[in-house]
Every structure is written in structure tokens, then in C-alpha cells.
Amino acid sequence: MAFSQRRGEREALLAEIEGDVRETARQTGLSRLPDVVRTAIARVPRHCFVRPSDDAHAYENRALPIDHGQTISQPYIVAVMTALCGAGPGKRILEIGTGCGYQAAVLAETGAVVYSIEVVPPLARSAAQTLEALGYGSPDVVLREGDGRQGWPEAAPFDAILVAAAAERMPSALGEQLAVGGTLVFPMGPAYPRRSFPSGQTLCAVDKQSDGSFRTRKLIPVAFVPLVAPGRIS
Numbered sequence: 001m002a003f004s005q006r007r008g009e010r011e012a013l014l015a016e017i018e019g020d021v022r023e024t025a026r027q028t029g030l031s032r033l034p035d036v037v038r039t040a041i042a043r044v045p046r047h048c049f050v051r052p053s054d055d056a057h058a059y060e061n062r063a064l065p066i067d068h069g070q071t072i073s074q075p076y077i078v079a080v081m082t083a084l085c086g087a088g089p090g091k092r093i094l095e096i097g098t099g100c101g102y103q104a105a106v107l108a109e110t111g112a113v114v115y116s117i118e119v120v121p122p123l124a125r126s127a128a129q130t131l132e133a134l135g136y137g138s139p140d141v142v143l144r145e146g147d148g149r150q151g152w153p154e155a156a157p158f159d160a161i162l163v164a165a166a167a168e169r170m171p172s173a174l175g176e177q178l179a180v181g182g183t184l185v186f187p188m189g190p191a192y193p194r195r196s197f198p199s200g201q202t203l204c205a206v207d208k209q210s211d212g213s214f215r216t217r218k219l220i221p222v223a224f225v226p227l228v229a230p231g232r233i234s
Contacts, residue, residue, distance in 0.1 A: 002045040002134060009059035013075055014042050016061050020076045027220045030083055037083045040109035041075065048130060049102040063223075066100045068120050070225055073164060077203070077222060078103050084185045084205045084219075085160035087112045094155070094177065096148035096186075096227070097164035101127035104143075105136050107162070114141045115155050117148040119230055147230050151177045158182060165227035166190070166201045170214070178208045187224040 018033060025031045033041075047058035049072055054064050063074045073081075081103070087093060089111030095104055098118035104127070107114045118124035124145040131141050144152070148163070149171040156177035163174070163186035170184060178184050189201030201224060205217045 002048050003043060005045060006047055006059065010042050010044075010046070013046075013059045013061060014038060017041065017076045017079050020061070021080065024080075024220055028080055028084070029217075029219075030080065033079055034083055034088070036088050036110045037079055037106075040082065040087075040106045041079050043109050044102065044105045045134070046072075046075065046102060048134060049100040049105070066123070067126070068123055070099050070120065070123060072100050072102050073224075078106055080220075081162055081164075081185045081203070082106055082110065085162050085183050087160065091159045092155075092157075094152055094158040094161045094174075095164065096151075096161070096174070098124060098127045098143060099164060101131045101136075101141075103162070103164060104141050105131060105134065108136045108140045113139065115152050115158070116141060116143050117146050117152060118143065119146065119148060119228060121145050149173065149227060149229065153177060160184070161186075163187070163227065164224065166222075166224040167227040170204075170206055170216075171227075175206070175208070175214060178206075180208050180210055180212070183207050187222045188218075189222075 050058045061075050063071045087107050087110040091112040093112045095116040098116040104114050104116045128143050151173045157179035159182050161174050161184040166187040166189050184206040187201045188204045201222050203219045203222045207215045
């Protein structure tokens with residue numbers, strides 16, 4: 001039922017996102033969204049992932065607050081990060097920062113198998129319930145609570161890793177768990193206090209080379225909550 005609701009709003013949102021993608025093509029290298037990403041954005045019911053008080057704003061192209069001082073990312077950013085990590089059928093993708101589960105749903109909708117880690121236990125439980133109710137459960141989306149900076153070593157290597165929280169440098173464990181030829185997408189920048197959204201962060205795409213080295217592409221300015229350890233969220 002949720003997928004048939006507010007279809008027109010999703011289509012309007014997608015058109016706005018595509019316009020933004022064209023405007024930032026020089027910075028991101030994306031002249032258009034891959035068809036699989038377009039379809040995913042058009043299908044996933046974002047209104048199921050926002051707080052009831054924000055329902056009227058669910059299909060606005062902006063980030064919204066969720067519980068515990070975290071956010072649901074701007075749909076344009078979700079679409080770009082999904083495209084940059086090469087999401088698609090059969091890809092194994094690690095997501096750091098499940099949040100409300102919206103990004104995981106978009107990744108799963110492309111046909112990827114998603115492993116997602118959330119540091120805030122109540123958010124992890126809530127996201128699991130929402131994703132399961134919408135049909136994005138195991139084995140397509142596998143969730144765990146924990147320290148995302150350590151990754152998911154027993155499930156590695158991953159074709160791509162997507163980090164939905166800012167860090168001053170790529171966590172070394174995540175680089176080790178990225179497959180050769182894979183891409184890690186993360187916001188690089190200062191770890192500002194929770195609930196602040198300053199400039200100074202840059203969305204980066206890190207490609208793992210055949211010799212195990214990394215090539216970093218700095219793309220567009222972003223504003224994410226910081227990547228933190230368990231117990232650092234109050």
C-alpha cells in the first residue's frame with residue numbers, strides 16, 4: 001500500500017533531484033542518474049521513514065531531523081551516493097549509519113544486498129521494523145547495532161561502502177573491507193557536535209586500486225552528523 005501512496009510526490013521529487021544532478025555534473029562526474037537509481041528513488045516511500053510531525057515535508061528535497069539528534073539525508077544526496085557506489089543487482093554494499101533506514105531501502109531497491117550498521121540502538125530497532133514492514137528485510141537488508149568504524153569484517157569484502165556520517169579520514173578498517181575495484185563514499189570533514197550542520201565537509205568517493213592503494217575524489221560540499229563510537233550519542 002505504501003508504494004502506491006503519494007506516487008506523484010515521489011515523481012516530482014525525482015524530477016527535482018535530476019535537475020540538481022545535472023547542475024552538479026562537473027563536480028560529481030554524474031551527468032544523469034543511472035536508471036536503477038531513478039527507479040529506486042521513485043519507488044521507496046520516504047514518508048514511511050520520517051517522523052509523523054514531518055509527514056507533510058517527506059518529499060521535499062532536504063534533510064529532516066529524526067530521533068536522537070540524527071537526520072534522514074537529503075534525497076539528492078541519497079541518490080548521488082547510491083549512484084557513486086555503483087549500487088545495482090548483486091552488489092554487496094556496506095552502509096554505515098542506518099538511521100531511519102531510508103538509504104538502506106534505496107540501496108535494496110536497486111537489487112543490492114545491504115549490510116547496515118547503526119550505532120544508536122533505538123534507531124537500529126526502529127529501522128529494522130520499518131524496513132521489515134516494507135518488505136526490505138533479510139536477506140536483502142541485514143542490520144546490526146554497533147561501531148560502524150569497525151565495519152563488518154566477517155561479511156567482507158564489499159563491492160562498495162557508503163558512510164552516512166562525517167569523519168576526518170577514512171576509517172582504516174573500512175578500507176580493508178572494500179574489495180579491489182570498489183568505491184567507498186563518505187563525507188570527509190571535521191567531527192562537529194551533534195545537531196550542528198556547518199560547512200567544511202566534502203563528499204568523497206574513494207576508489208580501491210588493484211595494488212590496494214586508494215584514489216580519493218573530492219566532490220561536493222555536504223553537512224552530516226559525525227561518525228561516533230558507541231556510547232557517544234546522548
